[in-house]
Amino acid sequence: MSATTAPRPVPLKVQRPARSARSVLRLGLWHAVMVVVSAAAVGPLLYMLFTSIRPQATAFTGPLIPDEFTAVGYDFAWNELQIWRNFFNSVLITGTTLALTIAAATLAGYAFSRIGFTGRQLLFFVVTSALFLPGVATLIPIYLELQSFGLLGSRLGLILVYTAGGVSFSLFLMRTFFDALPHELSEAARLDGASEVQIFRRVMLPLAAPGIATVAIFQMINVWNELLFASALISEPANRPIQPVANSLIGQYATNWPALTAAMTLSALPMVVAYVVFQRWFVAGLTAGAVKA
């Protein structure tokens, strides 16, 4: 206790004590535990990757780590099964949903944070109360609704549904972000005679870039990986995104493990890469969205 109240000494360059045998042992043990845990996490993913690049003949009984490699599985999945269409659909659906969600959530998050208007509290409460909403609670009416709009089975319909599904969380995150930005800048802009729209576009929006990045990553992962609505709302294979297609392949090609795992790897790869590349924002989003919120 006393250590916290005593005045902190100026940090000195303390000479690192020589490592005792005990601490070396502890470090070794820690690495051993971490290697085992990491192997359990990554092993199945490697199994998927290995199965996708081996010939069908060795898929069942060959060594788990293949000694023969081929791209036949990828070729079959991509060209014969035309997974490329579904991959492209996923890119299109995810990209468009992202753009719509970011636009709607940034505008609304800003207004809820900075602009006073009648009904502000009530609207914010109503919109964010959907955060707990289980998808299945809206599935049937959305199905019927898209049917009556003539959008059932279309990618546009799915895009609109995904945007609505992501808007509550995204605008909540954006509001948290705008709340944390300093007020001096917008005040200065106002004194210079800038309009509300100008303040938003010229001053606040550039500052909100990290918040937008966080929203984008979360929404991207959610949309790319979604299965329930994608399965229910689009039945035409050519229009489906990649997740439901990967799932339906196992019924038809249950024994073609190389092609199946190739399709699975293709559908998983973009998000794995995105995570590794955007790790920083993802972790920041978790802290902002889960810890502070």
Next chain:
Amino acid sequence: MTTTTPPAPAARVGAGPRRGRRRPRPLTGWSTPTGLAFVAPALLFFGVFIAYPVLRTFWLSLTRSDGFGGSSFAGLHNYGVMLTDPIFRQAAWVTVVYTVVTTVLHTVLALALALVVHAGPRRSAVVYRTLVFLPAAVSLTVTGLLWRIGLTPVFGAFNRVLEAVGLGSLQHEWLGDTATVLPTIMAVSLWQSTGLFMLIFYAALGNIDTSITESARIDGAGAFREAWSITIPMLRPVVEVVVMLNVLNGLKLFDLNFVMSSGGPLHASESLSTYTYLLTFGSSTGGVPSYGYGSAISVVVFLVAGVATLLLYRFRKGEV
């Protein structure tokens, strides 16, 4: 142009409360037309694809399909059906068991793992953290398919590994047995999601003021004691968030059991979401989708999730 008294932070339901109350925030300006124009696009999406469908689910749950594409008002008929439907009861049971078990295991394991990862040298910790998280970057669909392949009797990697390490006698048709299908799905969920919650705890651990733990160490506290008496209590708000996320995810259970077992065998892994899907889009109803009954089940999921959120929220607030 006046800065009016800003509202207290509203809408904490499901969003999770923020601990420290902020001091009142000055607004940039007061303008109802501008404000409404800014929120209009979000509200439009919300109204058309969230609010209206929720209300319509309630309405649909009170109707009965006539089998010719029309429907008629049926009062609480669907809710009555539910009471005597053994599949519904099974699905409710599966959903609750899955939610409770995965919430406890995810939270405890992820917290323990985060503490262990955090205890090591930072540079290596970041590498291990990334590796342990990787399964969470893979969709539940792919996860389910991967384990379905891996658990294939005889040829699947899981059984072959068992064989190789001399545990061949434990080989089992994990997904084909009503007794093991749900535990297997929960174990797979553990493999997929622990990394995500570990990451949340890990991020929070980085925010803990190190001077406190340092002083504890100076006072002679061991690593376990330090974790138990200092770190974990400080992480409590995060634990609560993780529990909340897990409960909500659990109640929604769809992807894993849909992909791995289609709710089977004999509905042993049927959840409320897959059952609703089956009733509405499956062939179980002989081509006549029972929107009414499916909606009634959706309403139950909706209410349970709502009540769980409120309870957790009250619990968190009450304990501050």
